[in-house]
Amino acid sequence: MRDLVERARDGDRDAFAALVALTSDRMYGVAARILRDDMLAEDALQSAFINVWRQLPTLRDPDRFEAWLRRVLVHACYAEARRRRAWATNVRVLPVDGPAAPDSMISVLDRDVLDRAFRRLRVEQRAVFVLHHHLGLPLAEIAETLGIPPGTARSRLHYATRVLRAAVEADAAPVVHERRMA
Amino acid sequence: MTTDRDFDRLARAWLDLGPDEAPERTVTAILLAAETMPQVRRRLRWPAWRDLSMSRSPILIGVWAMLLVTVAAIALLGRPEQHDAVTAPNSSSKVTDAPTASPTGAATLDPRLVGQWIGDRRPILGISLDQGARLIVSDDGTTVITPANNPGDQYLLSNTSTDLETMRVKTGGDPRGDCANGDAGTYVWSPSPSGRLMTISAMGDDCVARLASMVGTWWRVGCHQLSDGCLGDLDPGTYQSAFIKLRHDPSNQAAHTYGNVTYTVPDGWADASDTEGTLELEPADVYATVTAGEEPPHEVMLLAHPTIAAQDAACTHADERGVQRTVAGLMQAIARMPSLTTSAPTSISIGGLHGQMIDVTMAPSWRGSCPGTGGVRSASVLREAGSGDAGWSGYVTEQDHGRLIVLDLGGGDLAAIGIVDNQGQASFDAFVGEAMPIVLSLKFN
Numbered sequence: 001m002r003d004l005v006e007r008a009r010d011g012d013r014d015a016f017a018a019l020v021a022l023t024s025d026r027m028y029g030v031a032a033r034i035l036r037d038d039m040l041a042e043d044a045l046q047s048a049f050i051n052v053w054r055q056l057p058t059l060r061d062p063d064r065f066e067a068w069l070r071r072v073l074v075h076a077c078y079a080e081a082r083r084r085r086a087w088a089t090n091v092r093v094l095p096v097d098g099p100a101a102p103d104s105m106i107s108v109l110d111r112d113v114l115d116r117a118f119r120r121l122r123v124e125q126r127a128v129f130v131l132h133h134h135l136g137l138p139l140a141e142i143a144e145t146l147g148i149p150p151g152t153a154r155s156r157l158h159y160a161t162r163v164l165r166a167a168v169e170a171d172a173a174p175v176v177h178e179r180r181m182a
Numbered sequence: 183m184t185t186d187r188d189f190d191r192l193a194r195a196w197l198d199l200g201p202d203e204a205p206e207r208t209v210t211a212i213l214l215a216a217e218t219m220p221q222v223r224r225r226l227r228w229p230a231w232r233d234l235s236m237s238r239s240p241i242l243i244g245v246w247a248m249l250l251v252t253v254a255a256i257a258l259l260g261r262p263e264q265h266d267a268v269t270a271p272n273s274s275s276k277v278t279d280a281p282t283a284s285p286t287g288a289a290t291l292d293p294r295l296v297g298q299w300i301g302d303r304r305p306i307l308g309i310s311l312d313q314g315a316r317l318i319v320s321d322d323g324t325t326v327i328t329p330a331n332n333p334g335d336q337y338l339l340s341n342t343s344t345d346l347e348t349m350r351v352k353t354g355g356d357p358r359g360d361c362a363n364g365d366a367g368t369y370v371w372s373p374s375p376s377g378r379l380m381t382i383s384a385m386g387d388d389c390v391a392r393l394a395s396m397v398g399t400w401w402r403v404g405c406h407q408l409s410d411g412c413l414g415d416l417d418p419g420t421y422q423s424a425f426i427k428l429r430h431d432p433s434n435q436a437a438h439t440y441g442n443v444t445y446t447v448p449d450g451w452a453d454a455s456d457t458e459g460t461l462e463l464e465p466a467d468v469y470a471t472v473t474a475g476e477e478p479p480h481e482v483m484l485l486a487h488p489t490i491a492a493q494d495a496a497c498t499h500a501d502e503r504g505v506q507r508t509v510a511g512l513m514q515a516i517a518r519m520p521s522l523t524t525s526a527p528t529s530i531s532i533g534g535l536h537g538q539m540i541d542v543t544m545a546p547s548w549r550g551s552c553p554g555t556g557g558v559r560s561a562s563v564l565r566e567a568g569s570g571d572a573g574w575s576g577y578v579t580e581q582d583h584g585r586l587i588v589l590d591l592g593g594g595d596l597a598a599i600g601i602v603d604n605q606g607q608a609s610f611d612a613f614v615g616e617a618m619p620i621v622l623s624l625k626f627n
Contacts, residue, residue, distance in 0.1 A: 013213075017213050020212055025202055032200050042208045050216070053215070110196065111196060129193075130197065134194070147500070168189070
């Protein structure tokens, strides 16, 4: 990839196309999970890659390309989320009848609960959650990717986890019927 | 109760449900944009890393405008009758004195009308009053009017022909229905001798919405890179910015705003860039010769929302902490920078706004070098406040002489002006003499 990055940095569009082919699926997956909306994710992906193409001459270390791309993408997601906040209640959800989870451990109900709880998180919290659980990045790398202190990354992940976990647990709790004692 | 391990598995399983394949249309659009879009000029001194996060920022204007007008042209070409010469309506609100058609009887189009034009705010269907207007005339006469920063929303699809100073427009196949099919209008258009400006006045139009939006002054978009949002070479005169947004406005989340600043230039200047964060003016001979990857020897920059850049060896893309974002706060911080040799800050008033001015060069003792500056001695100075790594960021190199001005726009907003030259003290002094009248002409709206 380093060779492709260096060539693209020098203006080689074929090399850039190869970089897009190598990374766009993965980046789209990240954007779609952060934004929970296909159209917004497409806009963020397009904006991020165009930004990257334009700014490639400023990239100092070609080995940092993918980390840099992730950072640009997440910022594009922030912008998309802010731009569409006014009609965020109308965004489309990811289909619930998608492929089954690998271990079939997630029910349709869980998906719905997680979807709704996830939408209540700030986009910055969603980003950390997705980078950690979907890409498997450690917190230190997430912090570096996003340009935030490690403590901030940790607190965002902690908050997101707490909210989502509470939603799942609340949903799973048995309904208690109170009875008047006297 | 859910254990941590259970929850992590659940979270991963839930996240695994999402898509993992980028839509082909998006990848195609990215590659098409890269085909037509140059990479940034290396801003060794004041890299204007523009925020491209808005999918409809000026960066995309060129691409989408060309694509969409092409689509519109195809739609019109599918309707041959729409290219007929326009006939004159006859009521008082309609065209009353349509000049005769061209001698050949065929619709013609003056090539001076073809291209993209920026106009000031005007009542166009659905366009925010904060935005200017963009008139796009393709070489087959297909014409649309769009918000200046959003050519994706195209209005008033028409076909245009010209006969000397007469411009005829006719609606046909407009999918939006802004005007009725067959609506015809006749206008008088007057290009300036340079072709960089034109005025359009109405003789009449069946379509009132088109008449309201078409009439007025239009400036040709002569930018080398449409993505820079600029006009390119300018006739002497007074201009309004089209995109830079100098003030925070919680009630207006749009990235751009029309007419935030007015400036007056003499002959021989160019508007080299106008984006949400920066407005750059250069001598026309510089603008003509500097290409992507090169650094202009001198230029004037207006920069939105400045703050002090983090003062660390890595030139981190972050705000320096503990600096008061006031004119005095920024000036004091600049004057204290160990990387710089500075003059004493002096007061200045521009457009009725208070500010301070300071001249800077690199301190002889400074040995730092920011990444990306080719190994020359350099240091971060200013950046766009709170912009992460998406906004503009400026640093000084050992070749530079700069005059920095920070202005208080009121309401907590600041603007910075940079006059920068890398050709030596004498060149800087001469350039300041040319640039200061332009800087002093600035008026902030």
